[in-house]
Amino acid sequence: MFKPSSTVGSFVWVKDPEEAWLDGEVIEVNRDDIKVQCTSGKTFVVKVSDTHPKDTEVPPSGVTDMTTLAYLHEPGVLQNLKSRYHIDEIYTYTGDILIAVNPFKQLANLYNDHMVAHYKGAPFGSLMPHPFAVADAAYRQMINEGVSQSILVSGESGAGKTETAKTLMKYLAKMGGRAVKDLSSRRSVEDQVLESNPVLEAFGNAKTVRNNNSSRFGKFVEIQFDQRGRISGAAIKTYLLERSRVCQVSDSERNYHCFYMLCAAPPEDIRKLKLEDPTTYRYLNQSRCIKLEGMDDSKEYIKTREAMGIVGISLEEQEAIFRVLAAILHLGNIEFTNGEETDSSVPKDNKSLKIAAELFMCDEQALEDSLCKRVMVTPEETISRCLDPESAAFSRDALAKFVYARLFDWIVNKINNSIGQDPDSKHMIGVLDIYGFESFKTNSFEQFCINLTNEKLQHHFNEHVLKMEQDEYKKEEIEWNHIEFPDNREVLELIEKKPGGIIALLDEACMFPRSTHETFSQKLYETLKTNKHFSKPKLARTDFTVCHYAGDVTYQTQQFLEKNKDYVVAEHQALLGASRCTFIAGLFPSLVEDASKQTKFSSVASQFKQQLALLMERLSTTEPRYIRCVKPNNLLKPSIFENQNVLQQLRCGGMMEAIEICRAGYPTRKHxxxxxxxxxxxxxxxxxxxxxxxxxxxxxxxxxxxxxxxxxxxxxxxxxxxxxxxx
Known part of the structure; x- marks a missing residue:
């Protein structure tokens, strides 16, 4: 490692509980102890072995590539990122890996067409670090060597992954752009690829505690190229939309952006859809957060409509989409009270029910029955069973989530069909923008799936950057010191193992009618009590904790079973499938009876696990490149760099091991x-x-x-x- 200095007058880094590391000068030496006067004013007496030497020759602006630092240790890396961040140099290389620190502000002229031209064809590393350089290197390697590429953008929520992914796509669209337009839409393929971003953000992003524009779904965009290097098609694959957000929003958060845009639409649209102030809608006012600082919902509504037109969604289809959104808002305002029969329910008033039925273009009584009753078919007879008010409210929310999920899927499919895929394309560049690691006060099924995704991506990073790099040195018999790194394979086995993993036990619980979250939790405790990555919190009755690569997360199991069951309520399907609106009816085609499918349970977690496996399989066919996004502070404000926060992200993302490998090995390969x-x-x-x-x-x-x-x-x-x- 790095030999600390024990000479009076030398400069070192010492640990600090608040700032992580502080720099200072050695003013006194007493055998193994030294006294350090820090530039912050603090004085420490520490062991020599607990310090790191400071490189006094590093320029105040830092260096563009970490591998050029004389000392590649934690404080040196942290100080380099901090120095660059404060002069708005938010990008830094670590070999071939790009670290991007979110500035939380617009940086002028950093992504314009002049910069695109500047990076075009420039050797990687010859210019200042930039996502354009990563995209250009991927494009050149694909063209010159015929190898498909992938760029994996990772980081915790609020680190700037979505904006970075859009920057990459902008560059690739410029490189692969064509003069000839698509005659059917008068728009080029690259225009449609770029304009898919604002559409998907409107319907798939929301304000959370940690991020004002958080992607509540995962996205992998495959951009296909022809033999001349021109974009010839694209495919957008989405993962695990957070359905529960439609009807349940935590304090200080917001529902999906599109709902607020709709409530800020022009007056004629408001009247047509019988909308009122957004604070009057239960699905929007739960969190007491309606307005989002720096976002004009009325302007975003217009921009979104324009983008929808570019990606091939007609005006008639747009009208139908916003009709469905308005219907969901009115649906959420239907409240229930006890009916005349025992354990039955009826709407408290018919105003919201009537408007929702009009917008869904379905029969009002049929809508009420689908919310307040269930039909049970037995071999002998058909029985209509009433639902109590609580169950009716649950049915209402289930319908809202069901409708929104179908609408989102339709939008994604429409975009893919409009852009089109090139069956003759041999090579592609994939851009992955997927949710970051999450740990909140309350962590439910969504956080569990999101963190599984991050475990998968971290394992991919470990394999390609940490393990394969060292395997290459062994193969070529290069002398070097092996670097140990945390392997999260055991955590993945804890979650995915069959039988006995968390997902397998959850699916098992979902298949038994009498299972509850309590019985599910007890089964977890019994089965996994000896697993070192699993634990039961002392004061919790049904919570469980997983020791993830990025830290411990405690999950609350109350809604795990309900959220994992991927079933369609037959009454909801029949109601909307019979809508007089052809668009709405098209979202709910009649179910094809298949006895074999009925008997086989398919859960949300298992489907998602399979999707992730396919994604990892696809990534394995490409040459991966990595961009690690970092959130400099939890206030989401510019010019604030929290050392402890950043250091934790670097540690959790495996960056310190990657930097150590770069220091000890050969991070640059040249032809x-x-x-x-x-x-x-x-x-x-x-x-x-x-x-x-x-x-x-x-x-x-x-x-x-x-x-x-x-x-x-x-x-x-x-x-x-x-x-x-x-x-």
Whole structure:
């Protein structure tokens, strides 16, 4: 590691409980103890072994690539990111990995067309760090080597993943753009790919405690290219929309953006849909947060309508979409009271019921019956059973979630069909923008699935950046010190193992009618009590804690069973399938009876687990690149850099291990011609001898299998901590 200094006058980093690390000067030495006067004014007496040396030659603006730091330790990395952040240099490399720190403000001229042209074709690392450089490197490798690429944008909620993904897509659209427009829509494929972003954000993003524009679904965009490197098609795949947000919003959060946009629509649209102030709707006013700072919902409504037109959603379809949204809002205002019969219910008043029925274009009585009654079919007879007010309210919310989920899926499918896929495309670049790790006061089924996703992505990162890099050194017999890194395989087994994993036990509970969240929790405790990554909180009766790679998260199981059951209420299906609105009826095609499917239970968690497996399989066919997004503070405000917060994210994301590998290994690989052009002047005589035995660069490549780390003389550039590979 790094040998600490014990000389008076030397500069070191010491640990601090508030700021993580502080820099200071050694003013006194007493054997293994030193006294350090920090620049912050604090004084510490610490063990020499508990300090890190400070590089006093690092410029105040920091360095663009962490691998060029003399000391690649925690305080050095942290200080470098902080120095750059405060001068609005929010991007920094660690070898080939880009770290992006969210500025929480607009940075002028950083993403304009001039910058696109600036990065076009520039060798990676030759310009300032930027997502454009990552996108360009992916595009060039795809074109030159015929290898599909993927760019994985990761980080916790609020770190800026969605904006970074949009920046990548903008660059790729410019690189693969065509002059010829799609004659059917008068829009190019790349225009449609870009304009899909605001549409999906409107219907899939919301304000949460940690992020004002949080993606409540995962998204993987595959951009397909033809042989000339032009965009020829695209496919958007979405994962696990947070359905529960439609009818249940936590304090200080908001529902999906589209609802507030609709309530801020032009007066004629408001009248047509019989809308009122958003505070009057139960699905919007639960959290006492209606207005979002810095967001004009009326302007966003207009922008969203324009974007919907570009991606191929007609005006008639747009009208129908917003009709459905308005119907959901009115549906949420239906309240229930006791009916005349025992355990029955009726709407308290018919105003909201009537408007919802009009907008759904269905029979008012049929809507009431679908909410307040259930039909049970037995071999002998058909029985109509009444629901009590609480069950009727649950039925209302289930219908709202069911409708919104179908609407969201329709929008995604419409965008994909409008853009079109190229069956002849051989190569693609995938951009992954998926929810970040979440840990709230209350963590339910959604957080469990989201954190499973992050475990999967972290495992992918570990395998490709940490494990495969070291395996490459072993294969090429390079001398270096092995770096240990946390492997989260055991956590994945805890969740996914069959039988006995958390998902398997949840599915098992869902298949038994008498199961409750209490019996499910007890089964978890009994089965997993010896697993070191699982625990039961002392004072909780039904909670459980998972030791994730990013920290411990305690989950509340109250709604796990309900949220995991992926069933359609037959009355809801029949009601909306019979709608006089062809758009709404099209969202709910009649169910095809299939006895084999009826007997086989398919849960939300199992379907999601399968989706993730397919995503990981797809990523394995590509050359991955990584962008790690970092949230500098929890206030979501500019110019604030919280050391402890940032350091925790770097640790949890495996970045410290990646940085350590870069320090100890060979983070940069260069093609032979580029390497020789850059470094031949340093050892021309050695190269003359070398080429006496090797007739050409081609023969060298054949000798070494295409890798520069074999077949090359054992010489290095003096003073370089990384050898000649870095220059």
């Amino acid at each position: 032979f011609d580029e390497f020789l052009d850059r470094f031949s002047v340093l050892a021309s005589s050695t190269l003359d001898k070398w080429f006496d035995s090797l007739s050409s660069v081609q023969s060298l490549q054949e000798t070494s299998g295409g890798s520069w780390t074999q077949g090359i003389p054992d010489w290095k550039v003096e003073g370089s901590p990384h050898g000649w590979a870095d220059g």
